[in-house]
Amino acid sequence: MKVRGAVIRSSPGPLEVAEMELEDPRPDEVQVKMVASGMCHSDDHHVTGDSPLDPCPFALGHEGAGIVTKAGPNSKGIAEGDHVVFSAIPSCGHCRWCATGRSNLCDLAAGILAGPRWTDGSYRLRLPDGQPVGQLCGISTFAEHTTASLDSVVKIDDDIPLDKACLIGCAVSTGWGSAVNVADVQPGDTVIVYGIGGLGASALQGARFAGAQNVIAVDPVAFKREQAPVFGATHAVASAEEASELARQFTDGQGADSAIVTVGVLGADHVRQAFGAVRKAGTAVITSIGPHDAVGAPISLHELTLHQKRLQGSLFGATNGNWDVRRLINLYRAGDLKLDEMITRTYSLDEVAQGYADLHAGKNIRGVVTFA
Structure with missing residues (x-):
C-alpha cells in the first residue's frame, strides 16, 4: 500500500514527508494504522548527524501507538482491530539478555539502526522508484501505516487513549525506568534530574x-521549570550548580543519592556535574x-574509587x-502516572519539522504527531 511518512535522505539531513510503498505483514509481523507518535530527541540526533544512519533513506519515528489493520500468523495472538503500543527496543524473549530479565539489551537491538528486517535483510518500505527505505528501530512510527515485527509490539486495552499511550513506547519507559530501575531510588532519597523534556518529566515521576x-x-528554560512540579519536582532550578547546592543542604552536605541526566544532547560537562553532585x-x-564520536568525561577518579561512586x-x-508497557498503563489508569500533562502540543505529519523546531526552542515537554 502507499503511505506517507517522515524521511531523511541523508544523515545529517533534513526531515521531509515522502510517499512510500509499504509491504504487507509476513508471519510474526503486523501492519498498524498509526494514531499517534511521540517526537523524541533521539530522532533528531539522526537528523543532526550526532547519531548517523547509513545507508539512507530512513523513515523515522520510534515512539508510537495505533490499531492493527493486518496480522500474519503470530504467537502473541494479535489480531486485526487490536490496539498496540510499539516498544522502541524489541524483545525476542529467548536471547541471553531476555532470558536473564534484561530485555532492554535484547540481541535484536543490534539491528534497530540498520534499516532492514533483522531476520533476512529485506525491506518493508520503498520509495516509488524502488529504493529501499530503512525503518528506525524496525518500526518507523512517523508514517500513516507501518509494518513491524511482533517483537516490537505490545497489545493494550482498547479504553486507553492511543495519543497518550504512545509516550510509553520510549519517553516514559526510559525516564521512569532510569529513576526506578537504574538509579534505584528509595523512599526518602534526594534526586536530581537534569533536563525536563519527555524523559526528564518521566524521571521526575518515577523518582517521586x-x-x-x-x-x-x-533546566535553563523557564517554561520547563514551571512545569516540573506537575511531574513531581519539589524544587526547580536553572543550573547544575544550584541543584548541587540544594542537594547538599538537604543531606547535611553529603550530596544527592542519585543524579539522572536526561538533557537533549549529552556533553562531557553534564557527566561531570552529575557525578560531582552525588554523595559517597x-x-x-x-x-x-551525545555525538557518536564523543569520548571522555572529566570525572574525579579519586571520588570514583575512594567515594565508591557509580x-x-x-x-x-x-x-x-x-x-x-502494561504496568505503566495501569499506573496511568490509576492516576499515578501523568501522560496527558506531558503533551504540550500535537502536530500533523506535515508539521513534523515544525515540531522539532519547537523542541529545539524549548517550547514543549513532549510534542506528538497525530494521524487522521
Missing part, C-alpha cells in the same frame, strides 16, 4: 513514585545521547517492553 523526598529539576556510594545515571548508563530505563 519511588518515594524520593527531594526531587530537584534542572551515590549513582550518576546517564540516559541522554557512573551508570541507562538504555530504555532497563525496562521490559512486554511487561512494563
